[in-house]
Amino acid sequence: MNKEPSADTQAAVRTLDIVKSGLNRRYRAERRFRFYGLSAIVLSILFLALLFASIVGKGYSAFWQTEIKLDVFFDPAVLQKEALINADYPALIKAAVQNLFPEVDGRQDRRLLNALISTGAGYQLRGMVLKDPGIVGRTVSVWVAADDEVDMTLKGHFRRDVPEAERRMSDKQLAWLDRLTAEGRVERNLNTTFLSGGDSREPELAGIWGAVVGSAFTLVITLALSFPIGVAAAVYLEEFAGKNRWTDLIEVNINNLAAVPSIVFGLLGLAVFLNFFGLPRSAPLVGGLVLTLMTLPTIIIASRSALQAVPPSIREAALGVGASRMQMVVHHVLPLALPGMLTGTIIGMARALGESAPLLMIGMVAFIADIPHGVTDPATVLPVQIYLWADSPERAFVEKTSAAIMVLLTFLVVMNAGAIVLRKRFERRW
Amino acid sequence: MAPVSLLVVLLLMSTAAYYFGRRKAFALSGRAEGAVKLHSRPVYHGALTALWCAIPALLIFGFWLLCETQVITQLVLKDLPESIRSLPPDRLNLVVNDIRNLESGNFVSQTIDPAMQAAAGHYRMLRSISHNALAVITVALMAAAAVFVRSRIAVGLRARNQVEAIFTVILIACSTIAIFTTIGIILSVLYEAIRFFKVIPVTDFLFGLSWSPQMAIRADQVGSSGAFGAVPVFLGTALISAIAMVVAVPVGLMSAIYLSEYADKRFRAVAKPLIEVLAGIPTVVYGFFAALTVAPFIRDAGSMLGMNVASESALAAGLVMGIMIIPFVSSLSDDFINAVPQSLRDGAYSLGATKSETIRQVIVPAAIPGIIGGVLLAVSRAIGETMIVVMAAGLSANLTVNPLQAVTTVTVQIVTLLVGDQEFDSPKTLAAFALGLILFVVTLCLNVIALYVVRKYREQYE
Secondary structure, eight states, X not given: OOOOOOHHHHHHHHHHHHHHHHHHHHHXXXXXXXXXXXXXXXXXXXXXXXXHHHHHHHHGGGGEEEEEEEEEEOOTTTSOGGGSTTSOHHHHHHHHHHHHOTTOOSHHHHHHHHTTBOTTHHHHHHHHHHHOGGGTTSEEEEEEEBOHHHHHHHTTOSOSSSOGGGSSSOHHHHHHXXXXXXXXXXXXXXXXXXXXXXXXXXXXXXXXXXXXXXXXXXXXXXXXXXXXXXXXXXXXXXXXXXXXXXXXXHHHHHHHHHHSOHHHHHHXXXXXXXXXXXXXXXXXXXXXXXXXXXXXXXXXXXXXXXXXXXXXXXXXXHHHTTOOHHHHIIXXXXXXXXXXXXXXXXXXXXXXXXXXXXXXXXXXXXXXXXXXXXXXXXXXXXXXHHHHHHHOOOTHHHHHHHHHHHHHHHHHHHHHHHHHHHHHHHOOOO | XXXXXXXXXXXXXXXXXXXXXXXHHHHHHTTSSSOOOOSSOHHHHHHHHHHHHHHHHHHHHHXXXXXXXXXXXXXXXXTSOHHHHTSOHHHHHHHHHHHHHHHHTOOOSSOOOHHHHHHHHHHHXXXXXXXXXXXXXXXXXXXXXXXXXXXXXXXXXXXXXHHHHHHHHHHHHHHTHHHHHHHHHHHHHHHHHHHHHHHSOHHHHHHOSOEEOOOOSSTTSTTOOOEEOOHHHHHHHHHHHHHHHHHHHHHXXXXXXXXXXXXXXXXXXXXXXXXXXXHHSOHHHHHHHIIIIIHHHHHHHHHHTTOOOOTTOHHHHHHHXXXXXXXXXXXXXXXXXXXXXXXXXXXXXXXXXXXXHHIXXXXXXXXXXXXXXXXXXXXXXXXXXXHHHHHHSOSSOOOOOOTTSOOOOHHHHHHHHHSSOOOTTSHHHHHHHHHHHHHHHHHHHHHHHHHHHHHHHHHHTO
């Protein structure tokens, strides 16, 4: 009698076959899935790299500025002693340029020629004269900033081989420029104006220092208000408040505010701080108030988790030796939670530094050429300055915008690195 | 005395009050033969003196400065000639502005007449009187408070309890700021929105198909009829947010899965912070990137393929917004995937499932409520995102779902309507607040739902 395989084993064999036959397909699916995951990460990092490359690639050249050497005769006829501040300095520049190209004649050509030099060159001469009035009557070689179109052409952002009508600079101007270059009168130097000047309509005169100072004032206000208030709120909610409907309401509010679009805070600032309380427009004071309201939820949430991380035994020990609740918090819990709170605060400040939408609402988007001197002076901040420059039509502002972004990102990197160091240094495992 | 220097004086006086009170306490404790036992340590007596010194004075200081401008303006207006006082309110506002500018030495918009000059002088005088009065009142109050509290300091004074009670009140006040912020947002947005809806009916706003927010200055001018139908704006917002989610959800979710299930520790330690850097980049930078790099690229690619792509296409803005949201989705999903208990994984492996099968059929379904909550939060963020769309999306409200065309969004409209000079009685300006109200309500709903889902999910595995 032939021994037939029992039904059971038959089924088992069949299952095994099914599993085996599908195995390759399943392994392929596994590899595919894994590949999708990896490529998602690679894609994100690639975006990041592309972003940085495009910003740095566009912006690094803004830290250099083309300058042209002129032999300026500080003409005593122009520089009257009693009116040195209001003297006609551009005339000195024009005379110096004319000296270099005596053959250029006619109004139009002369205007083209003068257009090679920045309109701000006169201010540079004025600064020299006011600093040392003895210079009047002498001839001095001065490096003055070239116009932004010269700058762009020499940096290769404008093509020279297209027909004249499509170019920003005429053939004549290019010829003059080439002659200046051949004479060694054109040089690219470190752009100090960019780092030390205020905003300007002329790209070669525009600087970010005004925006940096505005950002600093705004952040100081934000920090001075949001850190104490945020810590106080977190301490109350974690250490004192009972669990009741009131604290529930506060919690829900905080969590919601953390997710409210930032522009809504701008609307609040516009309606309440500007229209109701009549605070000045464009002032870092109001910007700081709005950003305080915006960053408070972040700081409260971070501070609360820092407080939660302090073990209950510390509290019990303090209460056990007779400390009051307030003494327990101030003397024992707070010092232990402080590094965590500071980390959260720095991250909140970094977000506030990069925030621009609510500040547009309260008028910090105005064109402001002066460096602000106080929290009620009109000012702008770095991200808004970036937005303003990105909107400007001149080609040279593309480079300035990218450079301003590099400065902003540098600040952010420093702040976040500070937060990481703080966390690494003071992190405690209980 | 300028308010800032007065503030410094107030702080200095409070510090002095602290030492003043503390010395009294020390003197008390050492007075009798052998030290007397005080109820509280001298520090608390000092703190109590300082607090009673500072708090009332600071309250008066703040309140005074808040009201000062209003009161002075009213007083100055009362003394203006009748011809100016009878001007309509908006003209009167201009006059007031001119007086203020004249007073602070700025440029003014019209020729200076003697009446204005006198008013400015009056204004300046009133303000200096007000500042001096404030200084006298606060300093006197502080001195009185310090002396009074000091006179109360006694051996049995429960200074610590009182100081702690004051501090508790301060803590409670700080924690309620969140509630007041929410109330402030609702009231300020609602108030202006209601004024808007008095001019434009709600139904026209919510269901109208044409958006061109302008009001005629003259009745016969070109384009005098404004249209406030917000559907194209909502649709544009939805379109850009949808594109962003199409980018962010798969990429974010897959990277979270890879990081938490496949990657080894070293890879994770490098890749996770790198992805999170994307979240720390300011949105204005993304906007610049979208407008100057991505949008031209898409336009050129489109024209090579023979498609007509607007230079401010929804695709560019949506794509870059998606990149921005990737880390948001990925870190939230990462949390939720990690919260799935190991026993579920082990169970699936023991049945012979491969890793990807476990993830797809066990882990993701188990984590799905949390992931949905995270995605909802991401949607709310995409809807409220401003700078990217302001810089990279268009202004014209096209009623289209074609991602290659330019659309506008709620936030873009708010910014364009409110940046620059505004009159607060024109529907054009008020429309921004109506849009803000919609934005706030929609994101609020999304957040509430998302936070509720996430909390429920967290509790499930705790």
